[in-house]
Amino acid sequence: MRWNVNRCWWCAKFLTNNCGFTERTLRTVLTCVRKYSSYPVKKLGVREDSPTVPPFPPVYNAAKIESEVYDWWEKEGFFKPKSRSSTADTFSMVLPPPNVTGTLHLGHALTATIQDVLARWHRMHGRCVCWVPGMDHAGIATQVAVEKKLWQERRLTRHDIGREEFEKEVWKWKHQKAEVITRQLRELGASLDWSRHVFTMNPAQSSAVVEAFIRLYEGGLIYRAKSLVNWSCILQSAISDIEVTHKEVKSRTMFDIPGYEEPVEFGVLTNFAYKIIDCDEEIVVSTTRVETIPGDVAIAVHPGDDRYKKWHGARVWHPFREESIPVICDEFVDPTFGTGAVKITPAHSSIDYEVAKRHNLSMISVISEDGMLNDYAKPYSGMKRFDARRVITEDLKRRNLFRGQKEHITIVPVCSRSGDAVEYLLKSQWFVNCKEMGRKAAASIRNGDLKIEPATFEKTWFTWLDNIKDWCISRQLWWGHRIPMYQCHSKGDVDTVLWVAARSTVEARRKASQLLGLDDDKTKHIEVSQDTDVLDTWFSSALFPFTVHGWPAQSENLSKFYPLSLMETGHDILFFWVARMVMLGTYCTGAVPFKKVLLHGIICDAVGRKMSKSLGNVIDPGDVINGISLEGLSEKVQHSYKAGLLSESELQRAVAGQKKLFPDGIPQCGTDALRFTLCSQNVTSFFINFDVNTCAKNRAFCNKVWQACKYVHQCVTRVVPHQAALRRMDRWILSRLACMVAEMDEALHNMQFHCATAALKTFLYDEFCDIYLETTKPVMRSNTSEAGAASWTLLQCTLTALRALSPFMPFITEELYQRCVQLEKGCHERSVMIAPYPKPEEWSEYRDENLENEFDEVYSVVLAIRRLRSLYNIKTKMPEVYVVNDAAGQCELIRQYTDIITTLARCGTITISQELPGSLLRASVAETAGANSSVHIVVKGKDTEVEKDEIGKKYKILTKDLDKMLKITSQAGYKSGAPREVQDMHRKKIESLEAELEKLRQYQDSLKRLDEVIK
Structure with a gap:
């Protein structure tokens, strides 16, 4: 047979x-x-030489793909600095070291994704890429976290166990969190050179920090002084400006303050009187800080305020210290604020501190480090500061000095680490003189040595650095780099104390001996003790770009990879980190630490709110990658509450916020979809909104790419690809490919990631999958040479697009590249991540804008047919179509694409003419197409009565159900009595019914329009 x-x-x-x-x-x-x-x-047309390749999985499985390839990449050494030639350029970055305080959030994911896209792109261009990972010890944040854990688990404080044991506990914490963070970065696909991983408290890093400190000290830039600092009474440490959150209180508001059983009142302006000496008159002043009255040293008025001119130079009686203080004139006073007279408390106000220095006033501290009033505040010494506020107010009333209170807008400084109200205290601290370094950092932008993107932040840069203040670098913590300063004195001579900067006790003793002019045999009699304070975390972080490469040693890595090619980070730490890196990098190495700075915005939720645990809108990148239920999200918030990170009221708001934002949890999207979503918005915008629904759509895009490659794989496996006899549509898609490659090249050179992702999605989703792929299906069933040309075109577009997409979606592109690259003859790279990135010049010969314009006109006909079918609900599988254009040339052009139009619009016979037959004027529906064409679909004979009858019945049923639900929810007591979950269920049901009814109304409208045409 x-x-x-x-x-x-x-x-x-x-x-x-x-x-x-x-x-x-x-x-x-x-x-x-x-x-x-x-x-x-x-x-x-079947290939006899088809390569042996594994079966193509029918469905895209992100979890499976993304769990297998990363270890292979690392094992193969793809992440290490390599180049295709000895003359290749280098590209170097450091990952801004995440704090070892917990897990990575979406802001970290954005940073890692942006940097990884750039690293992969430069690597594919053959450059020697060095991308260094690291982690920051995060002094205050980590100490606070470990203290909370210690108290929660063992009911012990750090003072109970001592400094040495506490440091051991912190190191345990560090190892646990570092493991989690490393796993997260790997899950994100970050192609970091893990062999270079750095922790800021490693011995080499600590040694470099000491070296930098000593150089600055010996250069006269570090000094010790008593000055006003941000002080956390709970932490009992100075804190940096970035750790102070300024909360605006618009009216009388109660705040929960750590250490107080009852909430503390803010947002109230208190007026009280100072009696003028030798006179019965008084000056009424206004304050929001009643508890600092014992520290008042003067009353200030504006020199031009006529109300107080007669009291210039007068003195008033301090009611608690029982001494006189002066009335001074200063233009800083706002005559319209309060009474126009203000109290001056320089030891507890940054503004008053500057005033006191201008007028040579004394500075009296009345609040101690633990938040208690001290002996200078008698009779209130020993009271908590906010308890004293209430008592002093009552005393003012009793002394007949109280002159009333009113609500007032107040800015409350709050410690972001402890939730405590920040005090401004006078403390002896170590400072860095930043004036000259700040001037040079500002000049680096002005002379072009450094570039900031977006350039709008240059103004901020100059404002900060041209007016820079000295930097307080000491912290009263146990976790961090001990300040390498030693107090030295001869035994028995405690009055002669020297501060010496040294690398060890031995060196400190030797230096002190030289300064004291002691003989060598007397050196052993010098007593030495190291400062117990540690350095501000930002100090060691500022050294990161060069210490990771071995500084202070002049290593090969330092000369090759420093200065860095790029520093990419969030704009919110432009001053606290970026400016300080430039200042210290320039001072220590003589070179600006990087050539360019790219600043990204702050990640917000879908409606533009900053992410906050108390709002329930914080999104863990792992939850987007792997998916999580609403119950799972709630468990995470409950865990934060039990750990003391959220109050009970914040817990309730967070749970409610999660139910509103993620009623069905977060769907599993995969890493590639998350990365693509993060890059799809303009990352340099001040705020970046992240929508989980958009991420889910990009997962569908991944599946679209997967299915397209599966189809291409089948075609190329069966039909031998060849470049001869390219069809018009082959040349069109190759022209669009050339356009995409050119757009990608420009976008990535300018670091405009949203433009790159838009170009990729337009080409792959709209042009390649939805148009070109569909036009190849009839061709691939033929036995002509056109099938081979289509096969070649499919393969070239696929391989090129996969390489272009790879930096954004590394996992799926690696899997698909491995499957598809075997279909092309020749030598190929083992991995897509080291394959050459598509270059515009490789495809420029295929660019044909005339052909693209020609097809745009034709495709407008396809879109017009689709619109008509949707608008008039035409369900005929192969409707008869007329295309009318009064230009003979245009008719001939459209006629050449008849098969393409039929395929893409899924219609029957297409008649193309310069005018529509009169018999069809009342038997067709019409739509314009392009500039001069019109499309007509024949609808004569269509019976709409049956459909209208079915729709009417369904409409009645749904209307009845909706009325029933509205009756239930409008009953008295429903909102207060029905459980919240029941109300949520009813709300969703009502929304669903209303949506269904709206669809039916639109359907009825389309049938009415169709009836009008038919009649």
Whole structure:
């Protein structure tokens, strides 16, 4: 019996696609064809040289793909600095070291994604890429976290266990959190060179920090002084400006302050009187800080305020210290604020501190480090500061000095680490003189040595650095780099104390001996003790770009990879980190630490709110990658509450926020979809909104790419690709490919990631998948040479697009590249991440803008047909279509694309003419297409009565259900009595019914329009 070759082929194809048969089954069947049929197999267009490749999985599985490839990349050494030639350029970055305080959030994911896109892009261009990972010890944040853990688990404080044991506890914490953070970065696909991983408290880093400190000290830039600092009474440490949150209180507001059982009142302005000496008159002043009255040293008025001119130079009686203080004139006073007279308390106000220095006033501290009033505040010494506020107010009333209170807008400084109200205290601290370093940092922008993107932040840069203040670098903590300063004095001579900067006790003793002029044999009599304070975390972080490469040693890595090519980070730490890196980097190495700074915005939720645990809108990148239920999200918030990170009221708001934002939890999206979503918005915007729904759509885009590659794989496996006899549509998609490659090149050179992702999505989703792929299906079923040309075009577009997409979606592109690259003859790279990135010049010859414009006109016909079918609900599978254009040339052009239009619009016969037959004027619906064409679909004979009857019945049922639900929810007591989950269920049901009714109304409207046409 003779086999029917074509029937055999399609039978095998059916078995392969629908019954789980492998390609081996297909080849077995074809072997039978060869054996028992006289027809040549080549007539089928089937490749006899098809490579042996594993079966293509039918469905895109992000979890499976993303769990397998990262270890292989690392094992193969793809993340290490390598180049294709000895003359290749280098590209170096450091990952802003995340704090070892917990897990990474979406802000970290954005940073890692942006940097990884750039690292992969430069690597594919053949450059030697060095991307260094690291973690920051985060002094205050980590100490606070470990103290909370210690108290929660063992009811112990750090003072209970001592400094040495506490440091051991912190190191345990560090190892646990570092492991989690490392796993998260790997999950994000960050192609970091893990062999270079750095922790800011490692011995080499600590040694470099000491070296930098000593150089600054010996250069006269570090000094010790008593000055006003941000002080946390709970932490009992100075804190940096970035750790102070300024909360605006617009009216009388109660705040929960750590250490107080009752909430503390803010937002109230108190007026009280100072009695003028030798006179019965008084000056009434206004204050929001009643508890600091014992520290008042003067009353200030504006020199131009006529109300107080007669009291210039007078003195008033301090009611608690029982001494006189002066009335001074200063233009800082706002005559319209309060009474126009203000109290001056320089030891507890940054503004008053400057006033006191201008007028040479004394500075009296009345609040101690623990937040208690001290002996200078008698009779209130020993009271908590906010308890004293209430008592002092009562005393003012009793002394007949109280003059009333009113609500007032107040800015309350709050410690972001402890939630405590920040005090401004006078403390002896170590400072860095930043004036000259700040001037040079500002000049680096002005002279072009450094560039900031976006350039709008240059103004901020100059404002800060041109007016920079000295930097307080000492912290009263146990976790961090001990300040390498030693107090030295001869035994018995405690009055002569020297501060010495040294690398060790031995060196400190030697230096002190030289300064004291002692003989060598007396050096051993010098007593030495190191300062117990530690350095501000930002100090060691500022050294990070060069210490990671071995500084202070002049290593090969330092000379090759420093200065860095780019520093990418959030704009919120432009001054606290970036400016300080430039200042210290320039001072220590003589070079600006990087050539360019790219600043990204702050991640917000879908409606533009900053992410906050108390709002329930914080999104863990792992939850987006792997998915999580609403119950899972709630458990995380409950854990934060139990750990003391949220109050009970914040817990309730967070749970409610999660139910509103994520009623069905967060769907599993995968890493590639998350990365693509993060890059799809303009990352340099001040705020970046992140929508989980957009991420889910990008997961669908991943599936679209997967299915397209699966189709291409099938086509190229079956039909030998060749470049001859390219069809018009082949040339069109190659032109669009050339356009995409050019747009990608420009976008990535300018670091405009949203433009790059838009170009990729337009090409892959709209042009390649939705248009070109569909036009190849009839061709691939033919036995002509056009099938081979389509096969070649499909493969070239696929491989090029995968390489272009790879930096953004590294996991799926690696999997698809491995499967598809084997279909092309020649030598290829082992991984897509080291394959050459597409270059515009490689595809420029295929760019044909005339052809693109030509197809745009044709495609407008396709879109017009689709709009008509949707608008008039035309369900006929193959409707008859007329295309009318009064230009003969345009008619001929459209006629050449008839098969394409039929395929893409899924319509029947298409008639193209310069005018519409009169008989169809009342039997068709019309839509304009392009500049001069009109499209008409024949609808004569369509019966809409049955459809209208069915819709009417369904409409009545849904209306009845909606009325029932509205009646339930409008009953008295429903909102207060029905459980919240029941109300949520009812709300969703009502929304669903209203949406269904709206769809039916639109359907009815389309049938009415169709009836009008038919009649």
